[in-house]
Each structure stands twice: as C-alpha cells, then as structure tokens.
Amino acid sequence: MHNDGKVVPLHKATTDQANHSPLARLPVILLQVRDKAAQQLRHGLQELFDNADDTLFEMADRARNDVEQNIFFEAMRDLRLKRKNIERGFLEQFFEAFVALTRHDATHNALSGSLIYEDSAPRTDDMERNVAVETMVGRVLKRDGFALDQLTLRLNALLDNTLDDQHNPLGPAMLCEYFLQAGRNLGVEIKVKLILLKLFERYVLADTEQLYAEANQLLLATGVLPQLKPAPARRVIDRAVVSVHDEEIDDLQPADEGVQEVFSALQALLVQVRGSVAPTLEPSAAAQPITTRDLLRLLSHLQQYVPALAAQDDFDLRNQLEQLLTRVSVRSGKSRVVDGADEDVINLIAMVFDCMLEDRNLPDSLKALIARLQIPMLKVAVLDKSFFSRSSHPARRLLNEIAEAAMGWGDCNGEARDSLYLRIEQVVQRLLSDFVDDPAIFSELLADFLAFTSDERRRSELLEQRLRDAEEGRAKTELARRRVEQALNQALLGKVLPPTVVMFAQNAWSKVLLLTCLKHGDRSAEWQADVQTLEQLIWSVQRHDGAAAGLRLLALVPGLLKSLRDGLTRSAFDPFATSEFFSELEALHVRVLEPSSESAQAEGPELIEVSQQIVLPGAEEGAMALSPVRLGHDDASVRQVDQLRPGSWVVFQEDEEHTLRCKLAAIIEATGKYVFVDRTGMKVLEHSRTGLALEFRRGAARALDDTLLFDRALESVLGNLRRLNRAK
Known part of the structure; x- marks a missing residue:
C-alpha cells in the first residue's frame, strides 16, 4: 500500500488501469461492469468512513476506563490519517481482481480468496475476525446468492473461464478481502477492527442487491446468457436483516x-x-x-x-x-x-x-x-x-446453527448417516475431546461449520431454483393446455364432421394452438388467427346451400391451406402426415363443391358428430387429484396453510413410525400447487392448497418452528x- 496522501480520482485510476495490456484483453462490457461497480463501492466506503468517527466516539464515550477510551480515540486518529490510503487500496485491489480475469486461472491469480492472517495478531484475534467475516459473507450469500450465481455464470460465459463465486471480483468474500488488505496497516486492536467490519457490512455489503442487479443487467443487455431468469427482488424482511445485524456493533463493546x-x-x-x-x-x-x-x-x-x-x-x-x-x-x-x-x-x-x-x-x-x-x-x-x-456468543451460535442445519433432517441409522450428520458428530467429538477451558475453540468450530453449511445451502438453493423454474413452466403449459381444450370444444362440439378433420384438430392443430398460447398468449393476434384457421377448416368441410357458399370456399381455400401449412411447420409436425392430410382435405373440398345429390351424398365420406368433450393428454404425469372437499377461507387448517411461505419447514407423518421433513420450495400461483423439497433441494412432495389443509386438519402435517433452538x-x-x- 502507498503511504502518501495523494488522492487518485476514480476516472484517473480507471484510465491508468485501462492502459495496461491485460485490461486490453477484457471485453468492453466488462470494463463497464467494473467501473459501474467501482462507483457504488467507492460511495459505500465514503459513507463508512464518514460514519466511523461518530461510531468510535460513541464507543469511547461508553468506555469503562481511560485505557479503553484511549483505544477508541487513537483509532479515530489513525483512521482519519489513513482513510484515503484505505479507499485507494481497496479500489486498487478491486481493479487488480478484474485484471486477473484475463489470466489463465483467475482463481489463482486473483487475491488468495482466504482471509489474511496478521503476523502480529494473536490466533484468537484471527479466529474472531474470521468468524465475523464468515458471518457477513454468509448473510450476503443467503440474501443475494442467486443473483451472484447468475453473475458468475455470465462472467464465465463471457470469458470462457471457470470462475467460482468465491473468486468473483464482486463476490462478498473478495470484497471483504479487499477491505482487509487495504486496512492491514491500521494500528488498531481487534475490537476496533470488528467494529469497522460491521460498518463495512452496513455501508458496503448491504447494497449487494443493487451491485449484482446492475452488473447482470449490463451483461444481459449485450446478450450474455439472456435465458437466465432474473433474480427475485429482495423481500422487505430481507432488507431489514441488515439493520438488525447493525445492532450487533453494540455487542462488540465490553459490557x-x-x-x-x-x-x-x-x-x-x-x-x-x-x-x-x-x-x-x-x-x-x-x-x-x-x-x-x-x-x-x-x-x-x-x-x-x-x-x-x-x-x-x-x-x-x-x-x-x-x-x-x-x-x-x-x-x-x-x-x-x-x-x-x-x-x-x-x-x-x-x-x-x-x-x-x-x-x-x-x-x-x-x-x-x-x-x-x-x-x-x-x-x-x-x-x-x-x-x-x-445471542451472538460463538458457543450459543454454534448450537443454533447445528439445529438450523438439521431442521430438514429425517430419521436415519448408522448406514444412512450423511455428510451433515458426520460433520455435526465431528464438532461434538472435537468439543468433548479438546475443550478444556479455552472458549476460542467455539469460534474455530463455528467458522468451519458455517463454511460447510454455506456450501450445502448454496447447492440446495440452486436445485430449488431449477425446480421452481420447471414447476412454473409446467404450470404455464398446463394452463395453456386447458385453454386449447376450451378452444377446440368451442369449435367442434355439436358439429358433424369427417373423422379426419376431427382427428387433425385434436392431434395436430392442438399442438399449433398450444405453442402459440405459450409463446404469445391467448389474447394475442397470433392466437386469434390460429383459432380462426381452425374455424375456417371446420366450415370448409361442411356442406352449405347456395352458390355464394361455393364461391366463398373457392376464395377461402388458398389462404386456409397456407395458414395450415405455416402452423404445422411452426410446430414441427410430421411432414409425411401433413402431406397425407392435405391430400384428404383436397378430396373433402372437391366433394363439398360437387352438386348436392343423393348419389354424391352416398359416395361422400363417413361423418361423425362430436358429442363428447375433448381432453388433451396431461402436461405431466401424476397430476394432483382434485379434492372433492371444499374448505372455507376461515377454516383453521386453511389459515395454517396460508401462513406458510417458501422456506417454511413442514413435517408429514407418513405412517406410525416414519415422518418426512420437507421445505416448501414454491407456491405455483397458476395451479395452486405447493411444492416441497428435502434438505438437499430435491422434490419429494406436492399438494394442492385444499389437500395440504386436509393434512393439517387430520394431524398428519405440522409446521416446524424455525426460530433459534437455544x-x-x-x-x-x-x-x-x-x-x-x-x-x-
């Protein structure tokens, strides 16, 4: 780190960095992502330092003795002197991480990705700081991990790289490391460093939602992985988590x-x-x-x-x-x-x-x-x-984290014990064998356990997101299928038609309608045109009295045939079957145009009356059966179901001996389906709203309390x- 007090403007630093050859290999869009993010990060750092004086002064005012008070006053002075260096050092580390993306293996050329130990710091200080950083990183990943995953995927697609979230230049682990590296020359005690880390979380990490959203949007606008579904907006309660954790700064003051x-x-x-x-x-x-x-x-x-x-x-x-x-x-x-x-x-x-x-x-x-x-x-x-x-005591947190991780853990025996059980067993064994009177072991075990559960949670969240996307896609297809059924029945029911046309409408044109409904919706001009084509087809194979009908048919047929061919081509219908149908349709049209005589009618094709509702094959196997029971909105079991939110844990009593613990992964609004997954993110169960309420009513299901166990x-x-x- 430079020791002078020179301030380098952001645009100047950007320009200087851009002159180096590695940056010349970075795509222009990535430079825009970097510079946009740098502006936000710089603003967050300025807010941090603007508020650090007030925070440290309050701590000094509440100090128990002169020695402790002097620690905070000295920290205020040191921070004022080195503020500009720290801000500049942070941005230098940030720019260097982007330069590293151009190298063969960014995960090795970037910063180490692990917390830097300070030679002069006691081991317990390192542990305490590392636990604080692990916790901060975990909160960001839990809050905005989905958007970060998408950003990492887009960076890899753009650079043909194998970057992971831990080494993403905008990831929380790297942001924390820039800050730790930039402030390594601060001569302050661990309690002050922990306060600065909390301020870093409050003023920099709290805005990662905007950071990742803007970066993803810039890359999306240039066509980088446009098929990725946008990250869901952070809920108000998630935003409130940051302000709740801000109160933990008070815990750092000896009391x-x-x-x-x-x-x-x-x-x-x-x-x-x-x-x-x-x-x-x-x-x-x-x-x-x-x-x-x-x-x-x-x-x-x-x-x-x-x-x-x-x-x-x-x-x-x-x-x-x-x-x-x-x-x-x-x-x-x-x-x-x-x-x-x-x-x-x-x-x-x-x-x-x-x-x-x-x-x-x-x-x-x-x-x-x-x-x-x-x-x-x-x-x-x-x-x-x-x-x-x-509540933030490491031993207490370790106990609560273990209980939270095992919330979705079912009964198991020795053969079925998985990695989570083994990890918890290792924690217990370590405490029983090694803990004598040094509480630092709890901070060490907590940091290790948080790293383990964070990896497991990220994997399960990715599976859950894929499941939600798939379920929403199936629901959309199911609604479109019902709409196509409705259109077919409106057009065909009560009509007397050649069997060929009825089968064509049910087996071929239904696919055209389904594709149009999914792509454009049932209120679009494309949908109306395809429905009109079906109605024209039906009219064209029926006999109509009067010369005007014949003239209308002759005028209608060329456009009808073109519309039919275009639709079948769009839906990739079998070309051989298409050709065969058009041959039969031509024969039907010829017969319709022939004079209406008894001999012609006798030679005409067999006709059938469409008297039963057309039901298309279901979009998925094992669709939920509709319950004949109807429950009112004020029913107690319905209220229990309505209180569930994605992420809620529910235990189902499968039989007298076995239970199934699962998490509500998605509520599919279109179909009213409640989809549950196990701890790993795999789908295990689905229910309708009424079906789930009935499970609660008969005591076969109950919601689990996910508040902290201790x-x-x-x-x-x-x-x-x-x-x-x-x-x-």
Missing part, C-alpha cells in the same frame, strides 16, 4: 456490567430451584463451596465419559455431579458443594437442555448428539456469563421459572 445485570436477574428466578446439586452427606457436616476452577475440573472429568454413554436419556448431569461431590467430600472429610452462582448456571443449562431435548422441532436422530453438548456448553457458560445475554428453549425455561416464582 461486563450489563452481563452481570442480566445474570443477576436470572439468579433471582433460579432461587426456587437451588439445592438440586447437593451431595449425600451427614447433616452436621459444614458445607464448603468448591472453586469454579475445581468445578471445571470435575466437569472435564465427566466430559471424558460422555462419548461412551450408550443412552443419553440415562445421563443426568446434576446427579453425576452429586456423585462426584460426594466422593470428593468423603475423601476430604468436608462437605463440598457447588457455589451458588455456579449452581445457578448448572441448573439453568440443565433445564434448557431438557427443554431442547423435548422440542418436537428437533429431529429425534439429532437429539443424542445435542445431549452430548451439555457439558461443553455448561463449561463455557460457567466461564463466560455473556453466554446467556449475548433462544426458544431459554425463553420457555424462563417463562416456567417466572410462573413458579409467582405461585410461591
């Missing part, structure tokens, strides 16, 4: 007083359940509390036996501790008990885990693994009381404790 205040409030509720961990001793023995350090040693001892337990239901943590304390007391000759604050933590964790393990939303096959996390979570809660007050259990336990205190 021991606030943590203690929350824990004191919890202790007031836990008074009623104290005494749950008490060794069996003589009543006269004087009680002597063990230290927190000794308690952690006892828990570490118990932790070594957890993996060997066959049935987690048989493991009662408080009972196991009582037995250990009794043994310690007998050996020492003193009544050793757990200190009041530590016992409160033990009781609270035990009750929360009891609640989680009774949660119907948690797959039964996962409960044994979750139960094995009880001691590690208890130890971290004893060490750090912010575990209860800070938070939900903690709130339930606190509610029970409040009621218990009021009752006493």
Whole structure:
C-alpha cells in the first residue's frame, strides 16, 4: 500500500488501469461492469468512513476506563490519517481482481480468496475476525446468492473461464478481502477492527442487491446468457436483516456490567430451584463451596465419559455431579458443594437442555448428539456469563446453527448417516475431546461449520431454483393446455364432421394452438388467427346451400391451406402426415363443391358428430387429484396453510413410525400447487392448497418452528421459572 496522501480520482485510476495490456484483453462490457461497480463501492466506503468517527466516539464515550477510551480515540486518529490510503487500496485491489480475469486461472491469480492472517495478531484475534467475516459473507450469500450465481455464470460465459463465486471480483468474500488488505496497516486492536467490519457490512455489503442487479443487467443487455431468469427482488424482511445485524456493533463493546445485570436477574428466578446439586452427606457436616476452577475440573472429568454413554436419556448431569461431590467430600472429610452462582448456571443449562431435548422441532436422530453438548456448553457458560445475554456468543451460535442445519433432517441409522450428520458428530467429538477451558475453540468450530453449511445451502438453493423454474413452466403449459381444450370444444362440439378433420384438430392443430398460447398468449393476434384457421377448416368441410357458399370456399381455400401449412411447420409436425392430410382435405373440398345429390351424398365420406368433450393428454404425469372437499377461507387448517411461505419447514407423518421433513420450495400461483423439497433441494412432495389443509386438519402435517433452538428453549425455561416464582 502507498503511504502518501495523494488522492487518485476514480476516472484517473480507471484510465491508468485501462492502459495496461491485460485490461486490453477484457471485453468492453466488462470494463463497464467494473467501473459501474467501482462507483457504488467507492460511495459505500465514503459513507463508512464518514460514519466511523461518530461510531468510535460513541464507543469511547461508553468506555469503562481511560485505557479503553484511549483505544477508541487513537483509532479515530489513525483512521482519519489513513482513510484515503484505505479507499485507494481497496479500489486498487478491486481493479487488480478484474485484471486477473484475463489470466489463465483467475482463481489463482486473483487475491488468495482466504482471509489474511496478521503476523502480529494473536490466533484468537484471527479466529474472531474470521468468524465475523464468515458471518457477513454468509448473510450476503443467503440474501443475494442467486443473483451472484447468475453473475458468475455470465462472467464465465463471457470469458470462457471457470470462475467460482468465491473468486468473483464482486463476490462478498473478495470484497471483504479487499477491505482487509487495504486496512492491514491500521494500528488498531481487534475490537476496533470488528467494529469497522460491521460498518463495512452496513455501508458496503448491504447494497449487494443493487451491485449484482446492475452488473447482470449490463451483461444481459449485450446478450450474455439472456435465458437466465432474473433474480427475485429482495423481500422487505430481507432488507431489514441488515439493520438488525447493525445492532450487533453494540455487542462488540465490553459490557461486563450489563452481563452481570442480566445474570443477576436470572439468579433471582433460579432461587426456587437451588439445592438440586447437593451431595449425600451427614447433616452436621459444614458445607464448603468448591472453586469454579475445581468445578471445571470435575466437569472435564465427566466430559471424558460422555462419548461412551450408550443412552443419553440415562445421563443426568446434576446427579453425576452429586456423585462426584460426594466422593470428593468423603475423601476430604468436608462437605463440598457447588457455589451458588455456579449452581445457578448448572441448573439453568440443565433445564434448557431438557427443554431442547423435548422440542418436537428437533429431529429425534439429532437429539443424542445435542445431549452430548451439555457439558461443553455448561463449561463455557460457567466461564463466560455473556453466554446467556449475548445471542451472538460463538458457543450459543454454534448450537443454533447445528439445529438450523438439521431442521430438514429425517430419521436415519448408522448406514444412512450423511455428510451433515458426520460433520455435526465431528464438532461434538472435537468439543468433548479438546475443550478444556479455552472458549476460542467455539469460534474455530463455528467458522468451519458455517463454511460447510454455506456450501450445502448454496447447492440446495440452486436445485430449488431449477425446480421452481420447471414447476412454473409446467404450470404455464398446463394452463395453456386447458385453454386449447376450451378452444377446440368451442369449435367442434355439436358439429358433424369427417373423422379426419376431427382427428387433425385434436392431434395436430392442438399442438399449433398450444405453442402459440405459450409463446404469445391467448389474447394475442397470433392466437386469434390460429383459432380462426381452425374455424375456417371446420366450415370448409361442411356442406352449405347456395352458390355464394361455393364461391366463398373457392376464395377461402388458398389462404386456409397456407395458414395450415405455416402452423404445422411452426410446430414441427410430421411432414409425411401433413402431406397425407392435405391430400384428404383436397378430396373433402372437391366433394363439398360437387352438386348436392343423393348419389354424391352416398359416395361422400363417413361423418361423425362430436358429442363428447375433448381432453388433451396431461402436461405431466401424476397430476394432483382434485379434492372433492371444499374448505372455507376461515377454516383453521386453511389459515395454517396460508401462513406458510417458501422456506417454511413442514413435517408429514407418513405412517406410525416414519415422518418426512420437507421445505416448501414454491407456491405455483397458476395451479395452486405447493411444492416441497428435502434438505438437499430435491422434490419429494406436492399438494394442492385444499389437500395440504386436509393434512393439517387430520394431524398428519405440522409446521416446524424455525426460530433459534437455544433462544426458544431459554425463553420457555424462563417463562416456567417466572410462573413458579409467582405461585410461591
């Protein structure tokens, strides 16, 4: 990074970069994409630094002591001095990433794509920063991953490259790395760096929807993969996620007083359940509390036996501790008990885990693994009381992320365990074997697990999008098929016609109408023309009295034949069958023009009356059967269905022993179809609105609560404790 204070205007930097030979190989449209994005990114960085002073000043104002306050004041000064260098360094990295696209392998010539470790930074600082970046990147991918996928596909198509999203110059991983690289000379502590990262998310990453939309639009306008379906507009609730996560900046400020205040409030509720961990001793023995350090040693001892337990239901943590304390007391000759604050933590964790393990939303096959996390979570809660007050605590987040990832996980046995089960099992085993008293292990495991689930989620989301596109295409085809049926029946029902014409209309011209309806719609001039051709064909093979009818037929036939040939050509109808039909049609027209006599009528073709509705073959196999039951809009089960949104998880009871957990991937408005997928994104089920409501009504389906597992259990336990205190 340059150390001078010279400011390079964006247009000057662009011009200078464009003079280098690698850029000369970049398509002009890609230069436009780069420059358009650079303008937005530069504006976001300016907003970041304009607001950084205020944020850091607020942090300094809330600091607990002079040393901490000085950290924030020094950071403000350092940031003012190096602001221009950081802005310029960011854009230099950004431009260099586009230059790398011209090289043989962009994924190796671009930035490393992984977070840069700082030699002077402690390992725990690196972990904390990496978890923060992983979380930021994950949020962008969850929010705007579809649009980013499309942009990457278009870049690959344009450059004939094998770029992935991680190395896309506009991807969140690369944007974060430009920022980290540009600010590597900042002499600030990790708490300040985390604040700057949150500001980067607020003012730069929050606008990736616009960034990707404009880049895709520029490439689309020049014909790069025009068949890709546009990314859906981000929902209002998705936009609100960014502002919610902005509040996490407050979590970065040390707040021991606030943590203690929350824990004191919890202790007031836990008074009623104290005494749950008490060794069996003589009543006269004087009680002597063990230290927190000794308690952690006892828990570490118990932790070594957890993996060997066959049935987690048989493991009662408080009972196991009582037995250990009794043994310690007998050996020492003193009544050793757990200190009041530590016992409160033990009781609270035990009750929360009891609640989680009774949660119907948690797959039964996962409960044994979750139960094995009880001691590690208890130890971290004893060490750090912010575990209860800070939702972003790495240990708490790890537990919630595991539960969320397994939301769609069905029952499985040892042979059927998939990569997710194995990954969760590895996390549990690592904690049980390696966690003693250093909570940094949770940040490390959280970062690894987020990377794993992010990859899995992206794969499933791509499959879901393909499924939605296919289902919407089938629905459109089904509606067009019904419209063609309607047109055929309007034209044919009640008519007496040669069988050849009826079969032609049903088997050949129906395909022409279907194609026109799909391409132009049933209100288009093309549709009206094809329907008119069918009506003219029917009229032309019927006998009509009067000389005027004959003259009309003679005038009609040339244009009719041309329209029929054009339509059959468009639909790629069999040329041999087309030729055969036109020969038969010519003969029919000749007979119609012959004088109406008994002998001519006797020699005429056999006629049939079209008396039954024409039903065309379905667009798909296994179409949903329409339920004869009708439910009102105010029916409770219908309201349950209407509350479902794409992404909602539902569990279906297949039989007494088996359930199916699946996610609502799409609601096809045209046909009223609800399409469900499994955790991998594969279609497993579909229902009509009424059919799904009936499943809810008979108890064979229920929606799963996708709120955070630990938070939900903690709130339930606190509610029970409040009621218990009021009752006493």
